[in-house]
Every structure is written in C-alpha cells, then in structure tokens.
Amino acid sequence: MKTLILEMPEDEEIRTAAEIIKSGNLVAFPTETVYGLGASALNTEAVKKIFKAKGRPNDNPLIVHIAKKEDLNELAVNIPEIAEKLINRFWPGPLTLVLKKNKVIPDEVTAGLDTVAIRMPKNEIAISLIEQSGPIAAPSANLSGKPSGTSINHVIQDFNGKIDCIIDGGDADIGLESTVLDLTSSPIAILRPGKITFEQLRKIIPDLVISSHVKGEVKSPGMKYKHYAPRAKVILAKDKIEISKIKKKYSDKKIKVIDMNNSKLLAKNLFKIFRESDIEGYEIIVVKTVKEKGIGLAIMNRLKKASLG
C-alpha cells in the first residue's frame, strides 16, 4: 500500500485525510500528547484495522477523540456533574475521561467494556480532521509494545506502507500520553497518569485516588501489557552513585545514561530517546529517577513499565 504523507496540511488537505477516515481506513495524525492511529469510532470494520495494523491485543480498549465538548453527549450516558467542571477546565487537552458508553460505540472500541474513554485533543490539525470526519478512535501511533510515536519519523518507521495516510504535524508538544481518569469508579481514579496531574485534578475532585497499578501493580485492561519498551534493558537509578555502580557492572555493554533534571524536557524526549537508542544499538539504558509528583508521576509510570521484564 502506498501511504499518503501530508506535511503540515491546511484544512483543504486535511479534508483528504477525513475522507480516508470516512471510507473506513486508517490515518495517523498528530495530537499534543503523542501521534494517534485513527479510524472512524463508529465503524466496526475500520476499528478492527487499528488492532491489526498495531498488532494490538483486542482486549485493550481505545480512546475516542472528539472535536467539540458537546459531542460527548452523543457518545456517553449517565455523565456525572463533575465531568462538566473537568471539561471546562481541561478540554481541549491531555485529559481522557472514562464514562458509561452509549450503545452507538462498537464493542471493538471498548474491548467489550460498558465504559468508553473520550478526549478532545488540543491540536489544530487533529481538531480539523475530527470536525470533518466525525469521532475518531485512536490509540497511540506505534506498533504494540514500542514506545508511542512522538515525531513523524517514528510514525513512518512503524506504519509507512501499512496505512493509507500519515499527517505530519511536527513533534508532539508533551511527549507522554494523556491522563486517563475513570469517572465511573467510586472514588474517581487516575488509571494512567499524564500531563494533567494528580495535584491539579484533586483541586476539583478532593477524594481522587491513583489506581494501584500506576505505581507498579497491574490491574485494568491494557495496563498488563509491557509498554513503552525499547530493545535495551532499562535500569532505574536513584542517584549518580547508583548510575556509576551500574556502569561498572555492565562495563562490557553499550550503555546510555539519561540523567535529566528538567521533567518537562524528559517527558517530551523520553520516547524519542528510547527509539534512538534502539537504532544506535544500546544494550542498557540507565535512567535517573524523578520524584513521583506533578508530571513526574507519569514519567515514573512509563519508566517502570519500560524496565519490566
């Protein structure tokens, strides 16, 4: 298959991509978090193509992306009052809400769950695409088990020749996937930490909890899979002394050290560094850990998963 690559398209060109979505095919597109691999959220056959292209286990549900806050009402039911506050504060943006699903959403999107994850991305190309195509189901644009694609090169590496269209929107601003918040559980829980932090959300949801798997254990769908993993073995080190011990222990290996104090930059570049390390053939990646607060919780969550197994 020849993949159409659209570079920094304007509305007119985005229409071509929207037609591809509407005809039941796949388009990789930029968002502010990571690139998404999109299909029409209301088309079962199209959604199945996402799982096939990624090699994604079909018990791992997808996020539905919308272009207007009001579109939520067509896709979810029994929306709790707190949702409106969260949406007014954080949408468009990197916050995904898990709600009871409307039956228009195919079971393939939600992996058979009676809930659906929905977000409105903060990226002009993504919004224009969704406005023209309707709601888009999209996981991160990466082969299953690989770090999420945060730049056009990653998406091309994984999907060129395998999908109909890839939209180049430049490097993703944030570099880590959205915060996933389960509004159907009591208390409300963060299922996946991201740019919108526990501290920010707790101001609106005082009894908010962080799901236990976030700090290591595995519980909900999709969370059990090894994610974000480069080929190299990832080892976490708490300080420079530990870094030098590890370097000594593996002195016969090709080792890369990631020691960054700026969390925002680390978040933005982590997946990129993982992918480049694969290409450069590193065998060990030693990463200095960060505090599990603010965006640090999301960074540590991804690092712990990458260091599994």
Ligand code: TXA
């Ligand atoms: O930033 C993002 O969220 C990116 C961009 C493309 O929007 N998307 C993304 O999708 O990271 P994906 O498929 O890689 O991750 C979706 C996460 C998974 O951990 C999945 O288990 C969870 O959301 N999820 C989706 N639907 C769910 C549901 N109904 N209940 C619980 N978790 C759900």
Ligand code: MG
């Ligand atoms: Mg993913």
